[in-house]
Amino acid sequence: MLEVRNIQTYYGNIQALKNVSLTINEGEIVTLIGANGAGKSTTLMSICGVTPPRHGEILFRGQPIHHLGAEKIVSLGICQVPEGRHIFPQMSVIENLEMGAYLRQDKAGIKQDIEYVFGRFPILEKRRNQAGGTLSGGEQQMLAISRALLARPSLLLLDEPSLGLAPLIIKHIFEIIKKINSESNTTVFLVEQNANQALKIAHRGYVMENGAITLEDRAENLLSNEDVKRAYLGM
Amino acid sequence: MDFQYLFELLCGGVVKGSIYALIALGYTMVYGIIQLINFAHGEIYMIGAFVAFIVAGVLTLTGYSGLGILPLAALIAVIYAAAYGYTLEKIAYRPLRNAPRLSPLISAIGASIFLMNYVQLVQTPDFLPFPELVPDFEFLGDLTQFMSSVDVVILAVTTVTMIALTVLIKYTRIGKAMRATQQDMVMARLVGVNVDRVISATFIIGSVLAAIGGVLIASRTGQINSAIGFMAGIKAFTAAVLGGIGNIPGAVLGGLVLGVAETFGAGYISSAYEDVFAFGLLVLILILRPAGLLGKAVKQKV
Ligand SMILES: Nc1ncnc2c1ncn2[C@@H]1O[C@H](COP(=O)(O)OP(=O)(O)OP(=O)(O)O)[C@@H](O)[C@H]1O
Ligand SMILES: [Mg+2]
Numbered sequence: 211m212l213e214v215r216n217i218q219t220y221y222g223n224i225q226a227l228k229n230v231s232l233t234i235n236e237g238e239i240v241t242l243i244g245a246n247g248a249g250k251s252t253t254l255m256s257i258c259g260v261t262p263p264r265h266g267e268i269l270f271r272g273q274p275i276h277h278l279g280a281e282k283i284v285s286l287g288i289c290q291v292p293e294g295r296h297i298f299p300q301m302s303v304i305e306n307l308e309m310g311a312y313l314r315q316d317k318a319g320i321k322q323d324i325e326y327v328f329g330r331f332p333i334l335e336k337r338r339n340q341a342g343g344t345l346s347g348g349e350q351q352m353l354a355i356s357r358a359l360l361a362r363p364s365l366l367l368l369d370e371p372s373l374g375l376a377p378l379i380i381k382h383i384f385e386i387i388k389k390i391n392s393e394s395n396t397t398v399f400l401v402e403q404n405a406n407q408a409l410k411i412a413h414r415g416y417v418m419e420n421g422a423i424t425l426e427d428r429a430e431n432l433l434s435n436e437d438v439k440r441a442y443l444g445m
Numbered sequence: 446m447d448f449q450y451l452f453e454l455l456c457g458g459v460v461k462g463s464i465y466a467l468i469a470l471g472y473t474m475v476y477g478i479i480q481l482i483n484f485a486h487g488e489i490y491m492i493g494a495f496v497a498f499i500v501a502g503v504l505t506l507t508g509y510s511g512l513g514i515l516p517l518a519a520l521i522a523v524i525y526a527a528a529y530g531y532t533l534e535k536i537a538y539r540p541l542r543n544a545p546r547l548s549p550l551i552s553a554i555g556a557s558i559f560l561m562n563y564v565q566l567v568q569t570p571d572f573l574p575f576p577e578l579v580p581d582f583e584f585l586g587d588l589t590q591f592m593s594s595v596d597v598v599i600l601a602v603t604t605v606t607m608i609a610l611t612v613l614i615k616y617t618r619i620g621k622a623m624r625a626t627q628q629d630m631v632m633a634r635l636v637g638v639n640v641d642r643v644i645s646a647t648f649i650i651g652s653v654l655a656a657i658g659g660v661l662i663a664s665r666t667g668q669i670n671s672a673i674g675f676m677a678g679i680k681a682f683t684a685a686v687l688g689g690i691g692n693i694p695g696a697v698l699g700g701l702v703l704g705v706a707e708t709f710g711a712g713y714i715s716s717a718y719e720d721v722f723a724f725g726l727l728v729l730i731l732i733l734r735p736a737g738l739l740g741k742a743v744k745q746k747v
Contacts, residue, residue, distance in 0.1 A: 260631060284637035296632035298625055309625050312618075313637040361636065 211236040211397055212257070212288075212365060217266030217276070219249075219256045226252040227263065228421040234365070239391050239398040241408040241429070243442050244418035250401040251293050253418070254367045257399075258290050259283045270365075285313050289363035293370050293401075295354040299343025303334055306342045306353055310360030320360065327356035330386060348379045355386065365397045366390065372404045380404065384411055405442040409433045417442070449590070454712040455705065456591040460665075462704020463603040467658040468681035469688070469696040470610065471651025477627045477691035478647050480546070484553040485533055486655060487678020488560035489526050491671065493656025494575070494663040495564060497522040501576050515578040515598075519660045523653050529560075530652025531645055539641075557678075565671040572670045575663040599661045606657055607697060610650070614693065619646050627691070676720075683727045689740020698738055702726070 212234040219227040227249050234240045244250050255261040257268060259280035268276040275283055289310075298306050307327065311320045328335040331352040337345060345353060351371055358366060368387065372380040388411045391398050402408035409415055409429045417425035417438060425438070432438050468490055475483045500518040509517075537556040541549040582594040592600075614620040625633040626643045634640055662677065663669045680703065688699025703723055710722030730737065 258635060260634060279639070280634040281637045281639045284635065290635050292632065292635060296629050296635070298628045298632065300628055301624065305621070309621065309633075309636050312622070312625075357636070 211271060212399070213269040214253075214257065215267045215269070217253075217256055217263035217268060219252050219261055219263045221252075221261070226261075226421055227256065230256075230266075230418070230421070230423055232416050232423060232426070234397060234399055236397055237391075237395060238414060239387070239400060239412045241400045241402055241405075241412040241415045242418060243402055243405040243408060243415060243438075245441075246403075248418040249421040250418055251369055252421075254290055254292070254369050254399075254401060257283075257367065258288065281313075284361065287362070287364035288367065289358040289361045289365070290367040291354045291358045291369060291371060293373065295347075295350045297342035297345065297350045297353055297357075299341065301342055303338045303340055303342060303345070303353060306357050307334075307360050310357035313361065323360055323362070327359055331356060348375050351375060351379075351383065355383070359390065363396060365399065367399045367401075369401045370403060371400075372402065372407065380407065384408075387411060405438070406433075450712070453591050454708050456596065457712075458705030458708035459701060460592070460596045460599050460704070461708060462684075462701035463600060464658045464662050464700070465681050465684040465703050466697040466700025467603055467606065467654050467661075468677060469684035469700045470607075470693065471655050472682050472685040473688070473690055473693060473696040474623075474647050474651050476685070477693070478623065478630075478644060479538070479542075479549075481538060481549050482553065482682070482690075483533075483538075483648075483651070484550075484678070485537070485556035485560055486651065487674035487676075487681070488557050488564075489530050489533070489652045489674070490655040490659040490677055490681075491669070491674030492529055492560065492564065493522040493526040493652075493659030494669045494673065495568060495671075496525040496656075497660040497663065498573060498575055498669055501578060505576060512578065512580055514576075515660075515664070518578070519657060522656045522660050526652040526656030526659070527649045530648040530655075533560075534645060534648040539644075557674075561671055561674060568671060570671060572668045575667050575669050577667070578664055595661075595665050599665065602657065602661060606654065610654070610693075613650075619643070623647060680723060683723055686737055687727060687730050689737030692737065692739045695737055695739035702738070 214230055214232045217227055217230050218225060230253055242250050242253065252261060256263045259278055263276055267274055270286055270288065275286065298309060301309065307324050314320055333349055334352055334356060337349060342350065342353060355371065371383050371387070375383065384407050387398060387400065390396050400408055400412060409432055412429040415427065415429050415432045416423050427435070468486070471486050472483060475481055497518040500521045501514050504514045504517065533556055537552045538549050541552055579595045579598050582597065585594065585597065614623060622633065622638045622643050623646065625636070625638055626640055630640060684699040684703045685696045687703055688695025688697070703726065706726050707719050707723050711719040
């Protein structure tokens with residue numbers, strides 16, 4: 211479904227991605243783990259066209275997308291929940307959700323999808339008219355995921371959705387991610403520091419170090435890989 | 446205390462302030478989205494007044510009467526100003542989008558000087574008499590001791606314009622895209638907002654408001670020249686900072702406060718120091734409330 215081929219991304223003259231290649235198949239949950247500063251967020255931003263790669267190519271359903279603008283890439287069905295949630299602070303919960311559906315025209319469908327995410331996260335319905343910036347961290351994360359779902363993505367990119375959340379909420383978020391994948395057949399690309407949890411719900415995983423992919427395997431193999439255990443699972 | 450005089454000053458201040466507010470909105474909206482002080486905004490206002498002047502002149506020759514001319518002249522002024530604002534952004538600011546922050550600022554000052562001199566060259570540096578387009582309204586009666594017919598038109602037009610702007614920003618698709626871009630540009634792109642288009646729209650809207658302001662002020666003062674954009678621009682910028690730059694209700698409040706302060710200062714102390722009151726007020730606010738009246742101290746939740 212998504213194929214990233216030898217991309218190199220720069221911030222000014224600083225090279226953040228040296229040579230990244232990865233493949234995501236339809237229906238999968240694929241996780242990307244790595245230390246701070248490895249280039250995980252940059253990989254997602256490169257896919258989304260916010261920091262386009264200087265070299266290499268990205269194919270989505272066989273078509274090159276690395277030269278497209280960010281808004282064009284969203285319209286193809288690739289949506290990201292960025293690191294730090296990026297809730298529109300002065301917009302209400304409802305308005306934030308509606309922004310997620312910015313490119314959609316079907317009012318009835320949007321309404322239905324809002325009801326759906328309210329069913330998933332009842333707390334959001336209670337806070338529907340509250341400004342996004344005043345929500346708690348966990349609520350903001352739920353809102354950020356819900357907002358991405360409002361675009362009806364076929365490929366959902368999640369950047370550290372568990373960051374800074376209480377263990378119980380983390381569990382809930384991972385369950386939801388799994389459900390999103392299995393029930394609505396959404397392909398998920400999950401960046402996580404919480405490697406243990408991520409590998410438990412993922413089918414496959416990539417390990418990234420210093421702007422390059424160093425390891426790729428089935429999730430259960432990575433979970434039992436000695437190097438991965440030592441470096442990312444704290445065992 | 447002379448209440449009649451006080452009320453007279455208050456009315457004058459509100460009328461003046463509402464036009465400052467109209468122009469200040471352009472500064473604040475652009476700043477809110479791309480953090481740029483568009484110094485050429487005052488020149489857009491001046492161009493609006495000039496286009497209205499020319500159109501009114503032509504229409505007068507063809508035998509139209511005053512109140513019929515005003516909307517038509519204003520409409521064409523608005524279209525011209527919108528085109529100038531749009532082009533200005535494309536040529537002077539867009540190529541510098543990723544440059545250090547000082548570069549677009551310098552470009553803005555350059556654009557301002559260019560436009561001022563351009564109008565001076567193709568028109569004239571002299572003051573031109575702006576035609577009286579608003580007839581005396583009979584129905585005003587005793588109200589005329591406080592407000593002229595022009596003032597009434599100004600208040601009506603600014604009120605309607607601001608309500609329209611509020612509706613646009615709150616409810617329309619482009620308005621929502623503007624708010625999203627202003628609050629978080631990266632996220633706006635990630636939900637599919639075409640940020641370039643939003644920035645263009647912001648310049649167009651700001652220019653439309655400035656042109657309306659230009660036509661209204663010209664009708665009130667009765668004369669224009671190529672340099673009027675400078676002072677009006679600085680005053681409106683002051684109003685925007687006063688209210689909290691980037692904050693839309695702040696620009697309106699800042700404009701009104703500035704207009705009233707100026708008029709009171711001029712009316713009770715000395716009209717020679719009108720501008721001193723305006724800028725003195727600015728300095729005072731910047732010392733006491735650096736973020737402006739409605740501006741919030743920068744804080745972010747991560
Ligand atoms: N806007 C930027 N300007 C300059 N350098 C940047 C920028 N954003 C990221 N970098 C650099 O690029 C590299 C990769 O950063 P990135 O955010 O992709 O890492 P990450 O794997 O997501 O880390 P984390 O786990 O801490 O989120 C880092 O060295 C970082 O300093
Ligand atoms: Mg990151």
